[in-house]
Amino acid sequence: MKRELTCIICPRGCTLSVDTDVTPAVVTGNSCPKGETYGIEECTHPVRTVTAIMRVANREDTMVSVKTAAPIPKEHIFDCMAEINRTTVDAPVKIGQKVLTNVFGTDIIVTKKIL
C-alpha cells in the first residue's frame, strides 16, 4: 500500500509518500532522514509527544505545563491525558523535573519553572 502524508517533524511539512508493500518500507518526498523515520513510524506505530497542564496545588489559579519526555503511541494520547489530569504538583518545580514516571513507557516532565 502507498500512503501520502504530511511530515509533522518540522514546520516545513514535506509531503511524504510511504510504500509499505516492501520491507523495509520506502519513503519518498522527505527532505531529511528524520522524515524517513517519521514516515515509517507513522505507517506502522504512530507516536506523538503529549503536552498538557497540571494544577499547582499550593499556588492560586496556577497551572504548570508538562510534556511526555518522549513520544508515546498515538492511541494512548487520551489515556495519558487521564493520568496527567489525575495529578497535581506542588511548587516550586523546575524545567525537566519528573512529575510522573513510566507513563506509556516514558515520564511526564515539567516544562515551566514555577517558583
Add this chain to the structure above:
Amino acid sequence: MTEHDIVVIGGGPAGMAAAVAAFDNGVTDVVILDRDEHLGGILNQCIHNGFGLHKLGRELTGPEYAAVYAEKVAERGIRVYDKTMVTAVSKDRIVTAQNKDGMLEIKAKAVILAMGCRERPRGALSIPGARPAGVYSAGTAQKLVNCMGYAVGKKVVILGSGDIGLIMARRMSLQGAKVEAVCEIMPYSGGLTRNIVQCLEDFGIPLYLSTTVAEIHGKKRVEGVTIAQVDENRRVIESTKRYIPCDTLLLSCGLIPENELTSSAGIAMSGITSGALVDEYRQTETAGIFACGNVLQVHDLVDYVSDEAELAGIGAARFVKGTLGTFETIETKPENGVRYVLPQRVSLGRNEDVSLFLRVVKPFGKVRFTVKSGDTVLANAVRLKAAPGEMEKLTVRAEKMQNITEPITVCLEEVQ
C-alpha cells in the same frame, strides 16, 4: 529622567533575543521593559511543542524556549522592569512607562521595539448576531486554559484556521471538550500543514474551507452558531447556512502587530505589514529606533523572531557605539505573487549578505523566487510549495549587493 544605552520594549522572544544580542555586541547597559510578570511573552501560554528546531536544534515547548532566553538575560545581568507598561516613545528616544513604583522616564541612546502582536477581535470581523459570553479570541482562551486552569467551553466551533486556532482545537479536545468544526473563510488554511495533521486530523475535527460563521446565537452565553459557505467575494451563500449548537466560539482570524507606540511616535509604517518600515538591521526610518519580532511583521515561527531580533540587537549596539554607519539605501519591492518584502530598504556598501523575508499572496505549488535589481538577478531559490501562512527567506550574497542602482524586486513564478 534616567539614562540607558538601550531600552528594549517587550520581554517576549523578540525583546529577549534583541537584548542578549545587544549585550553580546558590546553594549552592556541594556534594560527590558515588560508589561507581564514573567519574561517570555505569549510563549508562556504556548505549552505545545514545535519551537526551537531551527534556532536551537531541538524541539521545545513555548515555556521551554522562553526559558532558554530568559536564562541568557539573567546570566548577563540585564535589568528587567516587569509589570511595567510603556505608554509613550518619542522620536528623540525618551521612553515613558509606568508600574506600581511610579512613572519611569528613560532617555535611551537606542530603542528596540518588540511589543508583539494581538489577535483580530470579533468586532473587526463584523460577525452579525448576538453578543453573548463565550466568544473568545483563541489566545484569550489559551491563557485561561493553559495558565489559569479554567475550561472555557464544552462544545466549540473555531473560526479561522490560523495556528493558534488549530493548536487550541487540539487543546480543547485534550481537555475533554468537543470541537465541532474549524471554519476557514479562505479556500486554504492560514496555518501550518503539520498543525492541520496533528491538531485536527489526529482528533477527527473537520476543517471547512470557504466557510464562515454567518451568525452568533445566544442571549447570555453562546447557544450556537450558523455557519455557511462563502462565494469568491467572501459573501455568505444563503442556501448553505447550517446551525451548529455550541457554547463557545473561538476566533483565530489573524494577528495584528501592536504598533500604537510606534505610530504615535510618528515612525513611518508599512500599510502591508502593519509594522514599521525598516532596513536590514531593522532600524526604522527614525534613527536609533529599531523594531523586531511580531511588532514588525507577523512571523510563522518563533525561531525566525529570534533571528530577526538578533539583527535588531546588533544594529542597536552598533548604533550606540557609532559603528553602524549610515549608507545610501535602496528600496525593496514585492512583485508578481509576493505580498511583501522585508526589510523595505537595504543599505548599499555594507559588504554583508542580506536576508529578505517575504510572504506570498496565495498558495502555490512548486515556485521559483527571483530577486532582481533591474535586469540583474541577485538571487533565486526554488521551493516545492509556498503558502501565505509561511514566511520565506531569501539571501542575497554580499558580492551581489555591489553596484546596485535600481530597486530590489522579488517575484515568483510557478515551475513544473
Add this chain to the structure above:
Amino acid sequence: MYDVTIIGAGVVGGMLARELSKYRLSVCLLERGNDVACGASKANSGIVHGGYDPVPGTLKAKLNTVGVEKLFNTAEELHVPYRRNGSLVCAFSEAENETVQKLYNRGQENNIPNLKVLSGEEVRKIEPNLSESVTSALLVENAGIICPYELTIAAVGNAMDNGATLKTDFEVVGIEKNENGFVITSVDGETVESRFAVNCAGCYSDKIAQMIGDNSFEIIPRAGEYLLLDKNEGKRVSYTIFQVPTADGKGILVSPTVDGNLLTGPTALAVETPENNETTLDGLDTVRKLALKSVPSVDFRQVITGFSGVRSSEKNGDFIIEESKAAKGFVNVAAIDSPGLTCSAAIAEYVTELLESIGLDLTLNPDFDGRRENPHLFHTMTTEEKNEYIKAHPQYGRIICRCEGVSEGEIRDAIRRNPPAHDIDGVKRRTRSGMGRCQGGFCAPYVMKLLSEENNVPFETVTKSGKNAEMVVGRIEP
C-alpha cells in the same frame, strides 16, 4: 416605604433619581438588568441634538430647547466627558436642500441659537472629508456628543451617594395600587412599596403601564445597528455628520465620540421585541454604505465592534410624560426615543415638577452634593502628578487594559464605587477596559480576577453580563 420608586435605570430613570435626591425624599431605582444603562442607554448615538428637528410645540421641542444646556451642566458636575463639537445636516440634492432650509426654519421656531445654512463648498471648508456630493448643510453649533452609559452610571452613582437605593436584577412583574401608594413585585417575589411610582422602563414601559391597567400607549421597539471604529479613524470628521432625516429617523450619522473613536449608524428596523438586539449582515452593510455616502474616506477595515440598540418609539412621535389616567401617583415617562438623551436632564426636572404638582412634597436636601469624583482623573495628570499619585496609590501604576491604558486601581474603584460593577461588561462601561482595539482579548482574564477578588467570589462565577453569562464553564481539576 419609599417616597418615589423609579422603574428602569436607563439614562432617564438615572437622571430622575439624581434630580429627586436633591430633595428630602427616599428614592428607589429598580432595574431588571444586572447593571444600569443596559437597554437603549448603552447602545445609542451619544449625540446631544441641537433641537432643530422636533416639531414645534411638541414636548420634544420644548425639552430639547432647554435641555442642551441643562445636560452639559450636569455632565460638568458629574465629570462625564462631553464635547460641543456641533453637527452638520447634509443634503445631497435640490430636494434635500429644501429640507435643510425647512429644518433651519423649524430650528428658528424652536429658538435654537446659531443655526446656519452652508453651501457645499462652505461646508467642505470646515469639514474637508465630507463627500463632494453634499450640496448644502445645516450647521448646528450648539449640538454635541456625550457618552450615554457613562452619564447614566454617573447620575445613578451620584443619586446613590446622596441616599437613593438601586436594586438591580429586579424585574417588575406586578404593581398593586393601595391606599398608601404602590406595591411593586419582582419576578423573584421581592416587593418594594412607595407612595409614587415613575415608569421609566424604556421599551418595556407599555408592559409596566399595563400592570396598573393603563393601556393608553404601545411601544414600537426599533433596532439601530452601529459600527464603532478604532481611534485611528476618530479624527476623520470633527462635526457630527447627519444626512437629512427621513420618516425612519435621523438617518445614518458619522461622528467622533468623546473617547476619540468614530461612530457610524444607526439603521432603523422595527423589531418584534426589545430583546432583538442582534446585528445583521444587511444592517451592517447599510451602515457602511450610507456612512460612505457622507464621508467616502471612512476606513471600515478599522471597525473594532458592531452593536445594536433598541429604541422605544410610539406612533404619535412625541414623548409621553404624564400621570397615568389609570392610577393616581403613577407617572409614565415613556416613548423616550431621540432626542431622549439630550433631554434627559430637562425630563428629570419636568417629571420632578410634575410629581410636586400631584402631591409630592419637595424640601431641599441640604446635604446634597451634586459632584462626583472624576473617574478619569489619572488620565488628566502630568507625568509628575501621575508619579506622585502612583506612589500614594500603587494600583494605579499597573496597567490592565493596554489598549485604553486602564489600571488595576481604576478597575477596583469601578467595582467598589456606586453603582458597583458586577461583571466584565460593567467594568468595561465604567473604565473602558476591554473597549479598545483588542476588545478584551488581553485584559478579560485579569478583569475576571479582579472581579473575583473584590467581590470575594470564585473566578468561575464571574460573568460577562449577569446570570447565565458565565465566562468559563469550570475549573480544570484533578
